[in-house]
Amino acid sequence: MSDPLTVKICGIKTPDVLEAAILAGADMVGFVHFQRSPRHVSIEEIAFLISEARGRVETCVLLVNPDNSCVAEVAALGPDWIQLHGPETPSRVEAIRAEAGIEIIKALPIGSREDVAHIADFIEVADRILLDGKPPKGADRPGGHGETFDWSLVNALDPQVSFMLSGGLTPDNVAAAISKARPAGVDVSTGVESAPGVKDIGLIEAFIRNARAAA
Numbered sequence: 001m002s003d004p005l006t007v008k009i010c011g012i013k014t015p016d017v018l019e020a021a022i023l024a025g026a027d028m029v030g031f032v033h034f035q036r037s038p039r040h041v042s043i044e045e046i047a048f049l050i051s052e053a054r055g056r057v058e059t060c061v062l063l064v065n066p067d068n069s070c071v072a073e074v075a076a077l078g079p080d081w082i083q084l085h086g087p088e089t090p091s092r093v094e095a096i097r098a099e100a101g102i103e104i105i106k107a108l109p110i111g112s113r114e115d116v117a118h119i120a121d122f123i124e125v126a127d128r129i130l131l132d133g134k135p136p137k138g139a140d141r142p143g144g145h146g147e148t149f150d151w152s153l154v155n156a157l158d159p160q161v162s163f164m165l166s167g168g169l170t171p172d173n174v175a176a177a178i179s180k181a182r183p184a185g186v187d188v189s190t191g192v193e194s195a196p197g198v199k200d201i202g203l204i205e206a207f208i209r210n211a212r213a214a215a
């Protein structure tokens with residue numbers, strides 16, 4: 001039997017939404033620590049959210065090109081995962097994994113076959129790979145834009161490579177995405193919001209329900 005699908009709800013900012021995501025059956029929740037994001041949460045807020053989540057759902061802190069002091073500060077909070085969502089090189093990902101002593105998700109933007117070929121450089125240095133859409137031109141942050149990509153591009157990937165899928169997923173398209181890309185997990189933020197940074201509990205429930213039904 002294949003492993004169950006991991007469902008991650010990213011960009012959670014408040015305890016009530018965290019609680020709703022847990023009750024709806026999320027496997028992992030993500031907290032964004034990046035000032036320019038409408039989903040940014042402070043270190044103190046993340047500490048509280050992790051303490052509420054511990055033992056109930058896996059936690060992930062999303063960082064963009066963090067320096068060593070930021071990595072140490074986040075690692076001290078004890079999340080299960082750190083997600084690197086910036087232009088980190090393979091050697092920097094490896095160094096952050098060693099510094100943090102925490103499992104790493106490396107997010108990679110996909111828009112072409114060349115981008116898919118680039119994934120191989122990260123297999124050994126990250127614990128999970130997350131494939132995302134490319135940010136729109138001129139965007140001031142590297143993710144969380146609700147941008148999909150051509151899911152058939154992942155057919156060029158070595159079938160042994162396990163990956164999570166994100167980028168523009170919604171309750172309406174998650175089943176098609178799972179059927180086409182066959183990911184080990186799905187990750188959503190924008191597609192379960194009523195406005196940037198404002199999660200909609202009904203959409204979170206529908207997303208998880210539809211992802212589970214499709215898996």
Ligand SMILES: O=C(O)c1ccccc1NCC(=O)[C@H](O)[C@H](O)COP(=O)(O)O
Binds near residue numbers: 032037039142189
């Ligand atoms: O959410 C943000 O604002 C953000 C800022 C900087 C880097 C990444 C960011 N989000 C990425 C995610 O939340 C997820 O991991 C995922 O890519 C969600 O994508 P989407 O559903 O398209 O918003």
